[in-house]
Amino acid sequence: MAKLVLALALAPAAAFAPTAAPRTTTQLHARQPIIAGNWKLNPSSIQEADGLAKGVASLLGDETCASSSAADCTEVVVFPPFPFISSVVDDLAGVGVGVGAQSIFHTAESGAYTGAVSASMVTSLGCQYVLCGHSERRTVFKDDDEAINKKVLKVIEDGMRPVLCIGETEEEYDAGLCADVCKLQLAKDLAGVSAAAMKDVVIAYEPVWAIGTGKVCPCDVAQTVHKTIRDYLAELYDRSTADAVRIQYGGSVTPESVDELMAQPDIDGCLVGGASLVAEKFARICNFVRK
Secondary structure (H helix, E strand, O other), X not given: OHHHHHHHHHOOHHHOOOOOOOOEOOOOOOOOXXXXXXXXXXXXXXXXXXXXXXXXXXXXXXXXXXXXXXXXXXXXXXXXXXXXXXXXXXXXXXXXXXXXXXXXXXXXXXXXXXXXOEHHHHHHHOOOEEEEOOHHHHHOOOOOHHHHHHHHXXXXXXXXXXXXXXXXXXXXXXXXXXXXXXHHHHHHHOOOOOOOHHHHOEEEEOOHHHOXXXXXXXXXXXXXXXXXXXXXXXXXXXXXXXXXXXXEEEOOOOOOOHXXXXXXXXXXXXXXXXXXXXXHHHHHHHOOOOO
């Protein structure tokens, strides 16, 4: 198994054959790794979305991971745009790759809310996860912490799992406010979430200055922030709850950077943007080599 993963690590993208590859890590860890691909406003057609999903299925399909929570079987999730969710769910059925929604409307399940998409709608399509608080939702769509908190609570209420995204801007990072910003967002966005419910919450640390910029937060810095997040979760809840929460890193993750990131003890996965739009690159990230 280790030889297969290493071969994937060394092969160029063009060398990937469209066959299923087991998604396992090289050693056991207490928390199951989770790699997620956020497609954002991509691709431009249902045909392209199906092609991407089928490419992911062919490279990563592993039915043994479909219902496994084992630490040596990486969980993989993709977040396509709303119009493609149903088709992507069908494309990935039975191969152990989950599907999530990029957001939901938290106020109502139905009614006069033109353009909104409810939690029950995406649940009915087969979504298992929902992104909450992604930096683009915060900055472009003006989601504030109150709205994000309501989304987190609604996602949990409807039986799905929220991926709560937090992180500082470049100005805040330069001012030494990274820890303060992350703690404040955690406190506000997790208000009312019980310790028991935290087993279904994934935290994604996304330094805003590293999203879509090509900049990657140094792995030692990312580890420090992840540990700060985990320690603060222990303050909000307790140590055992905090130690069980999976914390992803997000921000220009690539096949070249993933191994070093995933070698850190408090980094449990990655939230991948641009690289998730190329099945071969995404497969390599999912088949990271944990040293």
